[in-house]
Amino acid sequence: MSIIDLQNITHVYQSGGEKTVAVNDVSLTLAEGTSNALIGPSGCGKTTLLNIISGLLTPTEGKVLIDGKDVTELPPQGRDIAQVFQFPVVYDSMDVYGNLAFPLRNRGAPEEEIDERVQVTAELLGLEDRLHVNPANFGPEWSQLVSLGRGIIRHDTTALLFDEPMTDVDPGRKLTLRRRISQAQKRLEVTSLYVTHDQHEALTFAEKAAVMKDGEIVQYGSPEELYERPVSTFVGNFIGSPGMNFIDCEFAGEDLKIGKFTIPINESMRDNLDSSWTGLELGVRPNLVNVYDEPEGGGEIPAKVTLTEHLGSYQIITLEMEDIGTVVKAELPLEEKTDVGSEKFIGLTPENIMLFHNGEAIENGKK
Ligand SMILES: Nc1ncnc2c1ncn2[C@@H]1O[C@H](COP(=O)(O)OP(=O)(O)O)[C@@H](O)[C@H]1O
Ligand SMILES: [Mg+2]
Known part of the structure; x- marks a missing residue:
């Protein structure tokens, strides 16, 4: 358990x-014993940052502190960090037991202690029935557990890093692996950072997630914060499935205008807007789009259903607002009638929307 502190x-x-x-100038503190995710599109710098934490790379600038100690120049062996890579690294000349025992044997630990640690680790990861099998004989999800086991078998593991560990794992096996990783993390209470480009994976694993874009961390927060208060249109779009809807709008001094339609806003929003601004967008989560069959007293925008997708316990419908040439997606209960081609009315209320100026959230008007 350690505090990991990245400075510039x-x-x-x-x-x-x-x-x-x-x-690019990343500062981030991971609190002791917490599970964190690092998410962002391919090429945004996730692996580079992870390798800087583990010591595989020395940063061009900035400092890495573990529990207040500057480890920037220390090699990986000096940091006691366990890292699980995209593709499993297992020794196929040894069975699972041999793989798990390897780091301890390497340090000359007594066989009795090794045996005890192997049993505890295998049990933690659900590997106890496979100790005498060669890891090459089963799928990548098991090999990843063996890699993880090798990392956590020592008592003094300070942190756990995962770099897209599901890459090679069959879709049907991902859930099981994720659950085991998550259970192990919780039991050990080791400070962890889980890298992925898949927000679903990130948000089910982590208490807090850092969203990365073009080498920078643009937001670090709980899954709820990222979902409810994205700092930018990038985060709003990246988090959520589908992402936040964005509609170009204008501030008309009193209310918002989307084409010829008026959207009411509240006092605090009004205080923070300037009618000279261009680049103003209204953001609304699909589950917060009100969809009506009939106009509800004015202000609603007519829209036609162009696509209906049933996703288990709810549906996502795509609505085209022909008058303003924009499409929005709405999440509705399955029992709602949403035939393709049918006419609906979209209601946008101040409590359900967020406003963005040049891509940045206007948080109660403060930019
Ligand atoms: N060894 C390298 N040499 C040169 N450029 C690299 C190297 N490794 C990564 N990059 C570049 O650095 C950027 C970030 O890469 P990476 O950290 O691997 O991103 P991610 O893990 O988010 O996909 C990318 O533009 C990538 O092409
Ligand atoms: Mg990567």
């Missing part, structure tokens, strides 16, 4: 004459 980390790769700023 920048990493620039130089290959040939080309410079790539992979990580």
